[in-house]
Amino acid sequence: MGWAEQMREAEHRLEEGDLDEAIDRFGAALREGDLQSAGVDQETDIRRSLARLHKTRDDYPKARAALDTALSRLRSHPRAVRAEALVLVDLASLQREWGYNIEAERTLSRVPAGSGSLDDEVLAALHVERGIVRKDLGRLSDARGDLEEGLRLARRARLTGLAGHARTGLGLLAVLLNDLEGAERHYRAARRAYRSIPDAENESIIWHNLGVLYDKQDRPADALRCYRKALEMDAALGSEVGVAENLSATASLLQARGRAADARALHLRALELYTGVEHKQGAVTALVNLAIVARQSGEPVEEHLRAALRLAEEVGNPRDVADVRFVWGDCHLVDGRTDDAFAHYLEAARAQSGMRSMLSEREALSYFDESRGDEVLDRLVRLSADAGDTRRALMCAEAAKGRELIRRLAGAPGPDGTDRRLRSPDPELALFTADEGAWFEQVTALLQHHGSGGRPCHLVEFHLAEKTAVVFVLTAHDTEPIAVPVSTDRALLRDVTRRWAGNGAVRGDRREEWLQLTVPLLEPLADRIPPGERIVLVPHDALHRVPLHAVPLQGTPLGIRNPVTYAPSITVLEHIRQRAHHTGDALVIDTSGHSGDLVFASEQALSVTETLTGAGHRVTALPAANTARRPPGRREVLGALRSVDGPRILHIAGHGRFDPQDPMRSGIPLGERSLTARDLAELRLRCELVTVGTCESGVVDRHPGDELLGLARALVIAGADALLLSLWEVDQLSTGMLLRHFYGAWLTDGEPKAQALRTAQRALRDSTAHDARRYAQTARERSMIDPHAVAAIKLAEAKVCLAARDHTAAHALAADADGSHTLSDSERLDAERVQRMARLGSLDESEPDYDRRLYDDMRHWAAFVLVGLGG
Known part of the structure; x- marks a missing residue:
């Protein structure tokens, strides 16, 4: 039997699902004496098929050996550029799936993409694989470009499977960027592609990814249904990695619902499978999940987390490192080991900072959601303040504010739009590594610069956490900032600002709600900052939509009591000053x-x-x-x-x-x-x-x-x-x-x-109605060259007269404006309304009141x- 017959038999066995026999037949084809007559391309295809089957069996060493042999054989055929490129892409895919992302990227860098000798199929495969590798390494901006280009090439060449791979990668990317609707759209398109081929192995991956998506959307029943479907398909395929991923995901669902024993058993089984096939990234996830279960059960976590951190650092993904450090910090916090907790949270923040440095501005704005970024800094602020280290607490609060804006201001030279790649030194990391004394001297110098005319300037910075706000007050006379914790409800404050922000009208029950949430935030200022002295307010979170200068302090709105300016952060102010x-x-x-x-x-x-x-x-x-x-x-x-x-x-x-x-x-x-x-x-x-x-x-x-x-x-x-x-x-x-x-x-x-x-x-x-009318009359004189402007200002003046209860003047001015025939339709209706109200008001014989204040509402x-x- 020649190599061709062996190949046909292997493919037949593959169709029947007999992977072991298929592997044997492909191996036999490579041993046939007539293979040399077929050429290097055919031999390479056989070795690639053999590697794919070993990968399906989760046999990483044999899959790697098949591809390494193919590359070795191709060295004596320098013209076989296409075959070599395909093998390198396969090898990178294998390395990525086993958690060797850095090695995978190096492998892909060996593909001669710019040689002009590669067709759409090879280029599409290269872009898709490189996009997924870069996604796993956290370089989301580069990943998006590669995946979109890979999808375009796959469509042009009508490569359904590759298009599905590109869609899968784009879906995973969308999840990282919190675009869950976009992720589901990509996943469904990928599933249609895989079903049409058919490709059960990749379809099972999509079922798993949909489960993760539904879990994020708090749809546990749908998530569990998807995990079970994926588990059935992976078990039928003999994919231990796929089985492990679905076991681990199912365990997390059970864990969230209090079934710790069941969750632990599934996580242990997943870890066993990951370890057996040397899948490091999967093992990291399993170990972290086991640590969380152990913490909830009061058991030791150190062994799990130490192993997870070692593997995460080997894989080279800063996101995994940050997740491990964050969980480790939480475990120490529960045990009362606050110094150890702070150290791990700080390392988590540094890892996130490293992640941020690899993103474009737009990607970073989407990627760093509250669970990934703000929770770490919330804990750092709280621990520092509780320990009495108010300088460090203020530094951590500052690190939580406008990091991408600071990156833009620190970057050089001018921007080329909001999507530009940001490679300037990381401002967040600079804060974490800065000397507290030197940093504090810069802050006090900045306040001195902002003071003018002998009047001091004071800083009030806020940090809003889930149930507590920390109000930092640094007066011009202080040698240390004070940090005052204030009980609040961040979710309620966010909801309130969404409901009323944008019109400035806060009345009735809404005003009471608004005052209850905001007045306590300013109370720490009462005895520390005298009236008349300037205040720089640095809001945080929902407070950016709150007019803090309108909040009463000792019965007087803050902005009336003191001159107030706002700043996104102290660091932004310093950049502006320079x-x-x-x-x-x-x-x-x-x-x-x-x-x-x-x-x-x-x-x-x-x-x-x-x-x-x-x-x-x-x-x-x-x-x-x-x-x-x-x-x-x-x-x-x-x-x-x-x-x-x-x-x-x-x-x-x-x-x-x-x-x-x-x-x-x-x-x-x-x-x-x-x-x-x-x-x-x-x-x-x-x-x-x-x-x-x-x-x-x-x-x-x-x-x-x-x-x-x-x-x-x-x-x-x-x-x-x-x-x-x-x-x-x-x-x-x-x-x-x-x-x-x-x-x-x-x-x-x-x-x-x-x-x-x-x-x-x-x-x-x-200001009184008299002041407003006089201003309107002056404005009318400035606009005499424009008949419409004169009529419109007369209409505004009529409203002032109406508010002052001068109904005669109001009616006359509105009628005059209406009679000019220059008003728009909406303005004409407004003029008619003013005339009607003036006629009704004239029944009241009270005198006009031009001393009435019209604009005293906030x-x-x-x-x-x-x-x-x-x-």
Whole structure:
């Protein structure tokens, strides 16, 4: 029987499921004397088939030997580039599946991908395998690129199995990035591909992966169903690794439901199978799970975790190292060994930092969810504070804030978009290894720099954990920060901020709920920071959406009691302080087009220009005065921002739009396109202040790792020293009044920016209907060239009169505005409503009250915040 007959018989045996006989027949084919006449490609195919069967049998040494022999034989055939590439890909796959990821990547680097002699099949296999290896090594950005390219090539070559492999890898990647819907979509597509071939071995993998996915979604019945299906298929295939993975996953489900004895038995069996086939990564998972069961049962864990750590370090995946260290730290914490627990948590944080350094910014924002990042730092903060080491506690709290933003600020040179690879020194790791004394000296020096006019500056930083917030207070006179634990409920606070954030209206029961959650957070400041002295607030987690300056302290809102600025972190402030200085010019951009509901945005731009010019600034206006009534386009605005050499002041008037689905697409509408946060982040500004006088310009979306996405982040990256932004949609007339007071106090009276904002907020809070009407009349005079603007401002003035109960004036102004025939449909309906209310109100014969305060509610005066340097 020749080699060809042996091959046919092997394939027949394989179809019947007789793997042992198939292996024997492939071996016999290699021993046939006529094989040399078939050529090296045919011999290589036989050895690759033999290796795949040994791998199915979990016989790593024999599979490896078959591939090594194939490579050795190919050395004498330098033209067999394609055959060699396929063997190298197979070898890398084998190494990866047994946990040798670093070796797998080195193997793949030997494939001559750029030689031009490889077809789509080989290139697709290379990209898919390299993508999965890089995923396992934690380099998720590179992995995505490889897997997507592999899928494209597989589709083009109609390689169903390879397309399934690419989909599987993309699904695993999506799970790591917390995109569970995307993961399920990829898995289902992969399962369809494998069924159509058919490929039971890889279909079983998909069943397992779906089980993991459903477990994450808290669907235990569905997860168990998938694990059982995968277990049946792997048992039929004789795959010990597959059986072990499904046993371990099933055990974790039982463990979560209190069935510790059953879980231990399954984990032990899984460990036995993994160890038998030298599958290190699987053994790490089994050992960690056994340690968790042991801890819950009060048994020793050291042996399990020491073995797990040794294997995790051999495999080279920092995620596994971090997981082992975290569990080990928890075990020591339960035993009361806090010093040992701290040491393991610190190593877990360092491992996560190493992981972060291998990701792009966007991938890191998605990858580091609360369970992977914040829990470690929560424990480090708590343990340090409990031990009285408040400096170390503050350092750990600081490490929990905006690490990717800091990475961007520390990177060199300018950014090329939010997907760029970040290779700058890791700021989180720098904090963990920094000398406490030297770091604390930098913080106190920063506060001294922020103080001005002989007035001290104080730091208040928050760290929000599950049931406790730690409030750090460092006054200008302290030699050590204090750390005050405050009982709270992080989940409830997150829920409350989601429900009411964005409109500034907090009334009735919601106001009581809001006060109960927020007032205790400021109580540690009462006896430590006197009224009138500046405070830098560094929020954390849900507190980024809370207007802390509006929270009462001893009966007075904090922002009225003290000048307040916000910062993403102390480290961000230090980066801002070290940047290049700005020039004396100003740029004012009116994005409204002088029409619709943005009339006051145009008036705001005119008023700001007038104030800036009066203070001696050279102002560039866009669009120029007396130009066509249209908003400038995106290209025009970007051109102006790039051409002006570092304006000291940038003021943007118009609408803002926050996109919760993609916060970096938030921005300012400009006709058909918007000026987005991504656009702004790519600029190189050198502004002392950027004001975005629009609704929701300061709204941010918090991502894991306390990353803030939105306009604020983009402008800090672009080079702004300070930002004046709004947290919610605001009344345009009151916004104009607040900004007029702010610029006047800052530029004319010489107050620091933080104090100027406090002055403006107090002035607006105390403003009467008389003040508002006088401002509207002045605005109308500035807008006389635009009939629609005049009519719209008259309508706003009519509302002020209505609030002052001057029904006669309100009716007259609204009727006059309506009769101008320049109002939009919505404005005309508004004018008719004001007229009706004025007619009804005229039945009340009480006198008008122009001394009535219109803007004393926080939704008016507290909408704007100052972020960054406040001097």
